Amino acid sequence: MIETLLRIQIILICLLLLIVAYAATFWRPPFGVVGKPFTLRLYQRFIISTAIMLVSDGLGCILDGKSGAVVHILMIVLYTVYYSFHTVPIVCYILYADGQLNRNPERTSKLGKPLWIISIAVATTALVSPFTGWLFRINAENVYMRGDYFILFAIVQFTLVGLSFIPLLTGKHRPNPKVYWTLVFFPSISVIGGIIQFMYYGLLVIWPVTTVFLIAAALNIQKAQMSIDHLTGILNRMSFDENLEQYARSTSQHKKFGCILMDLDGFKNINDTLGHYIGDQALEDIADILRKATGRDDVVARYGGDEFAILLPNSDADRLRDAVKRIEREIELFNQMARRPYSLALSMGYSMYNPKKFITTKDFIAYIDAAMYTHKRSKLAPKISEPI
Numbered sequence: 001m002i003e004t005l006l007r008i009q010i011i012l013i014c015l016l017l018l019i020v021a022y023a024a025t026f027w028r029p030p031f032g033v034v035g036k037p038f039t040l041r042l043y044q045r046f047i048i049s050t051a052i053m054l055v056s057d058g059l060g061c062i063l064d065g066k067s068g069a070v071v072h073i074l075m076i077v078l079y080t081v082y083y084s085f086h087t088v089p090i091v092c093y094i095l096y097a098d099g100q101l102n103r104n105p106e107r108t109s110k111l112g113k114p115l116w117i118i119s120i121a122v123a124t125t126a127l128v129s130p131f132t133g134w135l136f137r138i139n140a141e142n143v144y145m146r147g148d149y150f151i152l153f154a155i156v157q158f159t160l161v162g163l164s165f166i167p168l169l170t171g172k173h174r175p176n177p178k179v180y181w182t183l184v185f186f187p188s189i190s191v192i193g194g195i196i197q198f199m200y201y202g203l204l205v206i207w208p209v210t211t212v213f214l215i216a217a218a219l220n221i222q223k224a225q226m227s228i229d230h231l232t233g234i235l236n237r238m239s240f241d242e243n244l245e246q247y248a249r250s251t252s253q254h255k256k257f258g259c260i261l262m263d264l265d266g267f268k269n270i271n272d273t274l275g276h277y278i279g280d281q282a283l284e285d286i287a288d289i290l291r292k293a294t295g296r297d298d299v300v301a302r303y304g305g306d307e308f309a310i311l312l313p314n315s316d317a318d319r320l321r322d323a324v325k326r327i328e329r330e331i332e333l334f335n336q337m338a339r340r341p342y343s344l345a346l347s348m349g350y351s352m353y354n355p356k357k358f359i360t361t362k363d364f365i366a367y368i369d370a371a372m373y374t375h376k377r378s379k380l381a382p383k384i385s386e387p388i
Helices: 002-023 037-063 069-085 088-102 105-132 150-163 166-170 177-199 206-226 237-249 267-274 276-293 317-337 361-377
Strands: 136-138 144-146 258-264 299-304 307-312 346-352
Touching: 002 037, 002 206, 037 069, 037 088, 037 206, 069 105, 069 136, 088 105, 088 150, 088 166, 088 177, 105 150, 150 177, 166 177, 177 206, 237 299, 237 307, 237 361, 258 276, 258 317, 258 361, 267 276, 276 299, 276 307, 276 317, 307 317, 317 346, 346 361
Parallel strands: none
Antiparallel strands: 136 144, 258 307, 258 346, 299 307
16 A cells, blocks of 8 residues: 555656656747757657656556456556557657757658657557557456567667667767766666666656656756747857857867857847837848858857857867858848848957967957957948838
8 A cells, every 4th residue: 555655656746747847848949959849849759758658657557456347448558558658758868869969850850760660660569469468468357467579579678778879979969068968867777777677567667767857858958948049049148158168168279269259230220210120030130140151069149239159169260261251141142132121231350269368258259349340340331221
């Protein structure tokens, strides 16, 4: 009786935590690495499938051996659901981790096709198991027993857990250490929990541990969302400053970075003439242009108001100048192609970071800021154009 109450309490606490984790994903910025709907949808499926596994596994163990025809039917339904969804959380994790570490939705989608085929095959096998006994049986005393091909199912599951380490080892983008080690936690603990639960049926290990991972991931998502500018979807000033300090600390002879500061010319004129809604649209357009003009690992941020900034890690002077030229080309292309009641222009200042030249990062930014305003003063602000 005490064991049953304890199991129910664990299930309820975990479900409450999963609800909290799911609620953390409701606000979704339009852009940003973690904030992309693609990775958040995977994360939400991960939460839902974990909740299903937690309930079916927990209730199945609670009802195990209890008498009654209704209990027999419930046992069959619960274990059919349990095995049908068993591969879904780990598939969601693999794709979520790949999305986080490679930031390539097309690659992640291709990776997902064979994984979902495996998941569907396992689910199909589970659906026929009440009649075939392939994965499980419920005997006349309502006692759960593993089926004839359970060992094959276990091999598939442990293989998927093994595959979950691949994104961690091959990911091209390394997030901050807290995010990375949170991702490492799940497959590592799943191996241990899976072995324990395989050897000792009735222990509720894997899904409570998975809940802990999902809560940690939710905290990371919340932190990432706090670092995103709500209007443009790129990083905000706080995140830019954090990245700048990090790059400055890790600068060496072979590891340098550059920075570009930009100011939108004539932004006050756009606001005053066309209204703040159109002004916001202009800021969003600039953010889109900067995304197109930069690489996957470059840090693009709204520095404040109509100012933007880019950090180019592992860069040199030539790459920095190339980035400036790409931005200018994208601006020119936008003004030629976009149907907007305004044209865009940026004043830019840029430099490579040199710790011998700049005592602090504030000195570095002040130097680039001065160069940016020198550029601004050297040209006239753009005029508002007529709609095309």
